[in-house]
Amino acid sequence: MANSEAREVFGRGIVRGVAQGEVLVCKEAISFLGDLDIRSGRIVGNLPSAQGKSVKGRVLVFPATIGSAGAWRFLYQLFKHGAAPAALVTREPPDPSVVQGAILAGIPIICEVAEPIEQLLRDGDLVEVDGGRGVLLVAASAAPGRGSRA
């Protein structure tokens, strides 16, 4: 992503690492145990805003994780099947098991982004997540409460 076209939005870095990808917005909280098919990365849980879409290689933007002590395994299995998201951007801090799985799988996470992410980002936007610095690099045209988009 060329810097001239991008701006930095700050959040809290949870898991370090830098990754780029197209955004996939899911408006509901996600349980990594059950909501995703670990072989394909497809969303199979009852998440109406993103059902049937694949998280593979995407920057998955969602409000929160639903706690399960087994969540780490499913993130790690997504990674081992080549179906993991490139990065996670959450509104609330994810639960410890998700953080453990992400560290194990090398999936950067940032949370508590300074702007309302579900309005800021749309499916298909190319973004970069820097989990170490807690920075989300978005296209300069993306702005909070932006209007309709061509």
Place this chain on the structure above:
Amino acid sequence: MRLTAEEEAMLSGVRGPAVQRAMDGLVQLGRAFGAAEMVPIGYAHVHAGMALYLHDVELMEELADLGARMAVPASVNIANADTVNWAQTGAPEKLARLQQRAATAQHRLGASCSFTCTPYWAGHWPTWNTHMTSIESTVTIFCNSVLGARSNRDGFFAVYAAIAGRYPKFGYHLDENRRGTHRVHVSASPCVTSDWSALGYFVGRQVGSGVPVFEGPAFSRRPSLDDLDALGAALATSGGVALFIVPGVTPPFTTVADAFGGTLPPVTIDVGEREISQIYAELCNAPDEQFDLVHLGCPHASFEEMKLYAEMLADKKIARGVELWITTSRAVRTMASEAGIVSVLEASGAKIISDTCPISCHFARTVSPDPALEVSPPRLRSVVLDSAKQAKYVRDMIQCATLFTGTSEAVETALSGRFVPRRIHAVS
């Protein structure tokens, strides 16, 4: 996050690459959850390396190859096959052989390779204020609530904590989080262990990841260790509960007010017989009551439970065509075997399975084994069981119906070949 000189040295690699990798992960975890420092741990219940997941046994082998060793006493969680009697369960040999590799890796790591969800019945009994870690939520809640140890509901990082001998100090390691959030009055009279399981399942759903504090006539007598185990396992299944408090039982709380830090909040949840019955009804959803398996031993049976099963099954035969599984740790199985209990159970036709259980074995449909292992889960109509935890996961993972009933009713089911629903027991 403040690290000691020794922890800094671990992080910089002075103690080798495995300790460095472990400490690096733990520091990231600690920062994510605002831990001010690390705390030395005294015990860890760690991941097995599971043969039904891709590259999962190999993950433990890699750590052993990297020179990792457990810095604290470590027990090992449940696995995906009975590593000795796999043929009894219909598991493919290739799966069992891969699972055996995990045992070899655990021995190299220095863990006590218990392959169980109830390491406490196998002698791992952490005491009051022991900081610890556990990958199994049933172990977390038992150790927090019955023994007064301090544990979060962890994932893979229980392994890292065991290797580093440290854990970031957050969550249930801090006094401020070890106090009640919900006051629960139990007017029902749980009489048998499965009733405690139903009670936990009902309350777990109400409190989410809160800390329920129990009171009422049900607690006028101290619940048995098996009852407390069943209560905790169910609370940790329907909710995200890591700690429950029974004043007088859970260290160091002596009264309900104590458990709330001195002030007595109003009762927010009341559990009567109706709520208990509702859970039994909800977890019975096989319309024609046809079943392929009767299961006892979730969580893995204690020695006391093995004795109870033997009393019920002595000199009897289970019905033709019925499969009865009793799951317990290999350590308890060995004790039961030496006590003559296993031969009594086996004479009835029951199968004693260790290292795994129905939801952890090749019956599960939510796993992702290497196709070369030739795992193919059988189609089951339903499973008869005496544990709400097992029921929830049979539905989610084996994806078949369940018939939840009392332990003695489940045994009668196996003997008669016809499902016996739960009877409400009189309070003795």
